[in-house]
Amino acid sequence: MDFRLLGEIEVRSAGRPLDVGTPRQQVVLAALVVDARRPISIEALVDRVWGHDPPANPRPVLYAHLSRIRGLLRQTAAPGDATAARIERRHAGYVLDIDPELVDLHRFRRLVERVEQVEQVDGRPSPCRQRDDRPCDEARAATLAEALGLWRGEPLAGLSGEWAAQVRASWHQRRLDAVVRWAQAEFRLGRPTAVISAVPDLTAEYPLAEPLECVLIQALHAAGRGAEALDRYGAFRRRLAEELGVGPGKELRSLYQSVLIGDRHPPREASPPALAHRTAAAVAPPVPAGTPPSPEVPPGPVDTAAAAPAPSSRPRVRTSHRRALLAVLVAVVLPAAMVSARVLRPDECGPEGSGGPPAAPVERARELFAAAEAFDREGRARDARAAVADAVRLWEELNGLDPDRNAPPLAPAVLRALDRAGVDFSVPRPELLSWLGDPVHTPYPAISQAILARGWRFTAPVFLDAVVWNYEHTPGTASPRAAADVHTDVLKAAVLEHTRTRHGTPVTEFDHLLAP
Structure with missing residues (x-):
């Protein structure tokens, strides 16, 4: 049995996809799967499914969706399988009792957390994190590549509503963070071409994600393709100006200068993708005091034009x-x-x-x-x-x-x-x-x-x-x-x-x- 949320919602049993019902039923299923093994109150379910515009009497409609989902889960259960997924009603609300390992979204989180645990010991960087350790980096790169390979598209694709949008935004951010960590491991392993092969497709999905541009520009520079790196910077700078009215951040500007002067050792670490949707207010320079001189020139014909520079x-x-x-x-x-x-x-x-x-x-x-x-x-x-x-x-x-x-x-x-x-x-x-x-x-x-x-x-x-x-x-x-x-x-x-x-x-x- 396999539940897939990193893309269109899918439930597969014995390798074959099952009918997950209408979009509204899919939202109910997703609301339970995202919080697998944790109770969700009826009020929270109603809010996730309908947001600020619920039907006049939402509970019967919700119960009908839950009944159909129970029928779907019964199709996935093998005879005598004690680990089959099931929905339980508890005092605190409804619980989807399912092994998180059967859900791509939770597998992604576990794999990324495994890397984070290796990098941290008692809240501080581990010795493996502090030195160039090829086995550690090989493990990091492989684990993060496995996690990123679970993505098939936009999380909860095709589902509308505020809750679904929030889930998508949160998991997109986690994906960007994982990509940056993976790229850093590949850099330390001396494999910039792997980053060059994988990241351009992601930048098309996240055109304003500055950390992605950082790792791609760094990879191009490390591979000796400085002109392409500068072209990427120019295109991204223009995109930021057109879409957000801002310029690149400090880290990307520093990397640009390294590429421009031919520094073969640009900054190695990219920040987490907190700047993926960065905005800034335009600040106009202060208007200094003073009386402006006005030339003694009328708006009419002027006959004494000085020669322009040769x-x-x-x-x-x-x-x-x-x-x-x-x-x-x-x-x-x-x-x-x-x-x-x-x-x-x-x-x-x-x-x-x-x-x-x-x-x-x-x-x-x-x-x-x-x-x-x-x-x-x-x-x-x-x-x-x-x-x-x-x-x-x-x-x-x-x-x-x-x-x-x-x-x-x-x-x-x-x-x-x-x-x-x-x-x-x-x-x-x-x-x-x-x-x-x-x-x-x-x-x-x-x-x-x-x-x-x-x-x-x-x-x-x-x-x-x-x-x-x-x-x-x-x-x-x-x-x-x-x-x-x-x-x-x-x-x-x-x-x-x-x-x-x-x-x-x-x-x-x-x-x-x-x-x-």
């Missing part, structure tokens, strides 16, 4: 190694952890020419802007936009942490990015660079970030200073100091007004100003 002055990718690195960098958003307080001390973040090298995040932002230029020259517009978007995010992080030190060295790269987007200017270059490097007192960085991050490319020159003037003089609109404060509709209207006045175009739709 193409020959743009930095090129110097070596094939650097070019490959930049190509990888554009696939990911450099995480916020890379701009922590430690790496952003004032003595580490000086601008170019200040007597010391720039901080790593500042240099990486420059590299991303340079990568975008290289991609533009090659006609790879999509890659260029991705590189600029990543550079803008890092630039904004740097501005929020230490604007006086981090913004000025990035201003020239920002100006070149604006030029490629079709954004020009009519004030002297040194003055514009000064404004782009001063996010505290001017809206230029925030509005530039909004334009670049959206990937806009204009078919006719758009003067940044005129757009800023139009934006700030829109009634009821505050001067922005962060990209999050820039209202897209107001910005589009500011650009439209400028182009109509400057170029005399009759365009009324903003999208008509953009290059295809």
Whole structure:
């Protein structure tokens, strides 16, 4: 006799499946099997089966389901079998008297607990856990593989209701934890290819499970497939941003940096999958006090546009190694952890020419802007936009942490990015660079970030200073100091007004100003 809950509910006797009845009857059966050999009150059964919407008189309906389940269990019993499953009525409620070893869900739990008991002695790591012991790891890997092999699909598949959903969530979490433990054992055994073979299918089932991505990226790196590892990181980072509005966690960012610099010994232990469905609130940088200078530029025609930087002055990718690195960098958003307080001390973040090298995040932002230029020259517009978007995010992080030190060295790269987007200017270059490097007192960085991050490319020159003037003089609109404060509709209207006045175009739709 075999009861299977890790997938569609099945009851098998002598190798053949039995009819488990309607979905409602399956919920009653599952409610008893999940708590095998423990009494469940009638009230608890009603709640598990119907939740907040029980029938007017649920007990007779429940009794009918229990009667049919008893009939099902009689089919599984061999003549004279004293171990057959049966439902008993006790003072505390109904009990399904069955050997837990006959239930896949309980076998899974027992196997995982066996590994945990080996790893813990009196609540502390056991000697087997503390050292690299191949027999111990072989046993761990084999036991966890046996447990994971019991899964046939989503637990209680096809059953609706709040209780069934809670059971599924709980057992999915246990499965993720077991996968991570199994992968760690395989790493210690020097078998990353086993992880590479098994985990991708699981990441398709759990697309937001960060610990799974950790072990897969670590396995790819250990197998010498660093480029694939970085691609996985980039795809997962984008998925988190799109689905949850957050970035990767600390452990995954640390692993990414190890892969990026070619460290052959990345972090070995992945945390339990508590971050599988992590969410975070977006925190906008504080708006500093200060009076923003407004350029003496009317919204009308501007005739004294300064020359844009010559193409020959743009930095090129110097070596094939650097070019490959930049190509990888554009696939990911450099995480916020890379701009922590430690790496952003004032003595580490000086601008170019200040007597010391720039901080790593500042240099990486420059590299991303340079990568975008290289991609533009090659006609790879999509890659260029991705590189600029990543550079803008890092630039904004740097501005929020230490604007006086981090913004000025990035201003020239920002100006070149604006030029490629079709954004020009009519004030002297040194003055514009000064404004782009001063996010505290001017809206230029925030509005530039909004334009670049959206990937806009204009078919006719758009003067940044005129757009800023139009934006700030829109009634009821505050001067922005962060990209999050820039209202897209107001910005589009500011650009439209400028182009109509400057170029005399009759365009009324903003999208008509953009290059295809």
